[in-house]
Amino acid sequence: MSFIKVNQVKKSFKLGRGQVQVLHGIDASFEKGELVSILGESGSGKSTLMNILGGMDRDYQGDVSVDGESLSTMSESQLDDYRKARIGFIFQSFNLISHLTVLDNVLVTMEMTKLTREERTRRATDILTDIGLGDHLHKRPNQLSGGQKQRVAIARALSNDPDIILADEPTGALDQENSEQIMDLLESIAKRGKLVITVTHSEKVAARSTRVITMADGRVIDVTQKQVAYEHTSETTQVASKSLNPLTALKMAANNVRINIKRNLLVSFGGAIGILSVILMLAIGSGVTDYINDQINESLNPTTIQVTSASSDSSDAAESFVPNPLPETVAISEEQREIAQNLDHVVAVEDVYTAMLSTSVNLDETTVDIVSFETVSETTSEDQLVAGALPADDELLVSEGVAQKLVEDSTDLIGETVFFYLNTTDDQNRPQVLEAEFVVSGLSEARLNQDTAYATYADVEALFGDEATLLPTQLNIEVDDVANVDAVTEALESEGFTGTGVGNILSQVTMYLQMATMLLAGIAAISLIVSAIMIIVVLYISVVERTKEIGILRAIGARRKDIKRIFFAEAAILGTISGIIGVVGAYIVSILGNNVMEQTFEASLISMNLGYAVIGIVVSIIISIIAAMMPAAKASKLDPIESLRYE
Numbered sequence: 024m025s026f027i028k029v030n031q032v033k034k035s036f037k038l039g040r041g042q043v044q045v046l047h048g049i050d051a052s053f054e055k056g057e058l059v060s061i062l063g064e065s066g067s068g069k070s071t072l073m074n075i076l077g078g079m080d081r082d083y084q085g086d087v088s089v090d091g092e093s094l095s096t097m098s099e100s101q102l103d104d105y106r107k108a109r110i111g112f113i114f115q116s117f118n119l120i121s122h123l124t125v126l127d128n129v130l131v132t133m134e135m136t137k138l139t140r141e142e143r144t145r146r147a148t149d150i151l152t153d154i155g156l157g158d159h160l161h162k163r164p165n166q167l168s169g170g171q172k173q174r175v176a177i178a179r180a181l182s183n184d185p186d187i188i189l190a191d192e193p194t195g196a197l198d199q200e201n202s203e204q205i206m207d208l209l210e211s212i213a214k215r216g217k218l219v220i221t222v223t224h225s226e227k228v229a230a231r232s233t234r235v236i237t238m239a240d241g242r243v244i245d246v247t248q249k250q251v252a253y254e255h256t257s258e259t260t261q262v263a264s265k266s267l268n269p270l271t272a273l274k275m276a277a278n279n280v281r282i283n284i285k286r287n288l289l290v291s292f293g294g295a296i297g298i299l300s301v302i303l304m305l306a307i308g309s310g311v312t313d314y315i316n317d318q319i320n321e322s323l324n325p326t327t328i329q330v331t332s333a334s335s336d337s338s339d340a341a342e343s344f345v346p347n348p349l350p351e352t353v354a355i356s357e358e359q360r361e362i363a364q365n366l367d368h369v370v371a372v373e374d375v376y377t378a379m380l381s382t383s384v385n386l387d388e389t390t391v392d393i394v395s396f397e398t399v400s401e402t403t404s405e406d407q408l409v410a411g412a413l414p415a416d417d418e419l420l421v422s423e424g425v426a427q428k429l430v431e432d433s434t435d436l437i438g439e440t441v442f443f444y445l446n447t448t449d450d451q452n453r454p455q456v457l458e459a460e461f462v463v464s465g466l467s468e469a470r471l472n473q474d475t476a477y478a479t480y481a482d483v484e485a486l487f488g489d490e491a492t493l494l495p496t497q498l499n500i501e502v503d504d505v506a507n508v509d510a511v512t513e514a515l516e517s518e519g520f521t522g523t524g525v526g527n528i529l530s531q532v533t534m535y536l537q538m539a540t541m542l543l544a545g546i547a548a549i550s551l552i553v554s555a556i557m558i559i560v561v562l563y564i565s566v567v568e569r570t571k572e573i574g575i576l577r578a579i580g581a582r583r584k585d586i587k588r589i590f591f592a593e594a595a596i597l598g599t600i601s602g603i604i605g606v607v608g609a610y611i612v613s614i615l616g617n618n619v620m621e622q623t624f625e626a627s628l629i630s631m632n633l634g635y636a637v638i639g640i641v642v643s644i645i646i647s648i649i650a651a652m653m654p655a656a657k658a659s660k661l662d663p664i665e666s667l668r669y670e
């Protein structure tokens with residue numbers, strides 16, 4: 024049985040509404056060790072037949088079987104593998120990939136095989152050295168002569184050690200001397216037991232063949248055996264095929280980005296603006312939120328809820344001794360306190376006692392009535408201190424106004440011992456005045472512009488002595504987390520407390536700020552659509568520019584998905600570049616912006632972090648890859664034969 028058997032192959036092309044038949048039932052057979060020339064006038068169908076033999080064209084009638092396997096029943100990917108493993112193409116116009124070196128042009132075929140990296144490089148170097156190009160491995164095709172280019176093409180065709188070499192006018196673009204050398208090479212390949220089929224117009228080429236097939240108008244009109252075929256074995260060694268190595272795809276994509284570096288940088292800058300805006304919006308949003316939270320937290324603790332008892336009909340409270348003359352201030356009973364203490368998420372409860380218009384301070388001859396007296400607690404802020412410190416036991420903190428009434432220079436009062444009076448009632452409801460001596464610990468700002476004083480809760484308890492148990496008028500409820508403040512406040516309210524705390528206000532403020540941030544980032548993200556469109560346009564241009572390269576890659580066995588992979592790699596590179604530019608830009612803007620704001624408001628409102636940088640780059644890559652989908656699909660669907668013809 025023949026190695027290649029062509030059986031009644033017919034091929035027609037659509038032309039306008041009709042069909043033009045180009046091959047009219049070709050029968051032929053080929054053996055290994057043959058150097059066959061297909062001769063014929065231009066337009067006689069030689070290339071069409073070659074494309075069918077080479078597995079580039081599946082759209083024909085009749086059958087071609089190679090080594091017993093029918094090409095017409097092969098799937099597209101089987102045909103890709105067939106081209107890769109069994110066919111070496113050589114073209115009249117060389118069809119080298121211009122941006123790859125000589126070595127890489129030869130390696131690219133083997134990249135899609137399971138050969139190891141070392142083996143690939145060794146094979147490519149050996150073949151190129153054999154063919155006389157050992158000194159030109161790292162040159163690019165445009166640095167070589169025509170003859171040298173064709174030798175690179177032959178080396179590429181031989182790299183996967185295929186059984187069949189298909190050469191379409193291999194000497195058509197070469198002078199006499201180079202043509203001779205190329206024919207020598209082809210002859211030596213046939214002598215090694217390969218099947219070499221060349222399409223030619225040249226009688227000289229035909230004369231070197233073992234057999235000449237002459238075609239006219241899509242028919243074989245003559246077959247002349249010139250000499251016996253060279254010796255060969257029936258053994259075939261096929262390289263195992265695999266997809267284009269992602270690293271190679273990346274390398275090819277990177278080459279392409281480099282070739283059009285200006286255009287690609289411009290596109291990347293465009294994309295970077297979108298990424299920069301989104302990152303900045305997020306960074307400003309989080310900076311402003313942090314700033315406002317800090318400002319509120321600095322003055323008030325957001326996890327503390329201050330509660331008073333709303334229910335004046337609490338029977339326990341009514342029965343117990345309420346050491347406060349003001350009816351609107353309700354004491355909080357032990358039971359109520361217990362309930363608050365046992366609520367979920369409550370970590371601590373602190374007692375606070377407040378007394379309005381019922382205390383006074385005396386030094387020497389002067390007595391000053393205090394409008395607002397309160398025991399110090401965790402929520403008492405040191406910020407309100409004008410001088411000195413918050414009161415410890417046996418100490419009193421008074422507002423500056425109080426001090427001014429008692430001494431000439433208010434700070435002189437600090438360290439002085441003063442008398443403190445608390446007007447209250449006894450258990451028979453008779454007025455009584457409790458008295459203690461306190462050392463003034465410091466001066467505070469006045470609360471609501473009124474004379475104010477603070478002492479410790481323990482001191483007030485001591486003031487009442489054994490006569491009565493002091494009940495708090497306010498509880499400071501410490502919650503485990505700001506997130507639980509709302510829930511605890513609700514629970515307290517349902518237990519009859521009235522609560523005020525910054526935590527719930529803060530969580531609302533934070534939510535509104537986050538909404539505003541998302542909105543701004545969303546608006547900024549519109550520019551990302553613009554950058555995606557730019558990438559789509561650039562990649563479409565790239566597909567057109569590289570149509571020929573795509574044809575070459577398909578001819579040497581690249582699958583559709585390999586072609587897609589190259590375009591996705593190119594998009595990923597563009598995305599990474601624009602992401603990096605965007606992130607670096609955002610960092611620069613944030614440093615400059617924060618510097619200016621630091622000088623004007625003493626606050627840095629742009630809070631950049633590594634997370635935003637990573638998000639920026641990842642989003643940029645994802646957008647670019649999505650943008651590449653259409654151009655990549657277009658590239659992968661290009662017809663390999665048409666693509667090779669593309670000029």
Ligand SMILES: Nc1ncnc2c1ncn2[C@@H]1O[C@H](COP(=O)(O)OP(=O)(O)OP(=O)(O)O)[C@@H](O)[C@H]1O
Nearest residue numbers: 036037038045063064065066067068069070071072
């Ligand atoms: N895609 C196509 N659509 C329509 N007609 C086509 C197409 N490709 C080839 N043909 C026609 O098929 C015929 C054979 O073309 P083919 O390229 O096989 O000829 P050839 O013998 O190789 O010619 P040459 O020696 O000039 O390369 C020509 O008439 C050509 O116009």
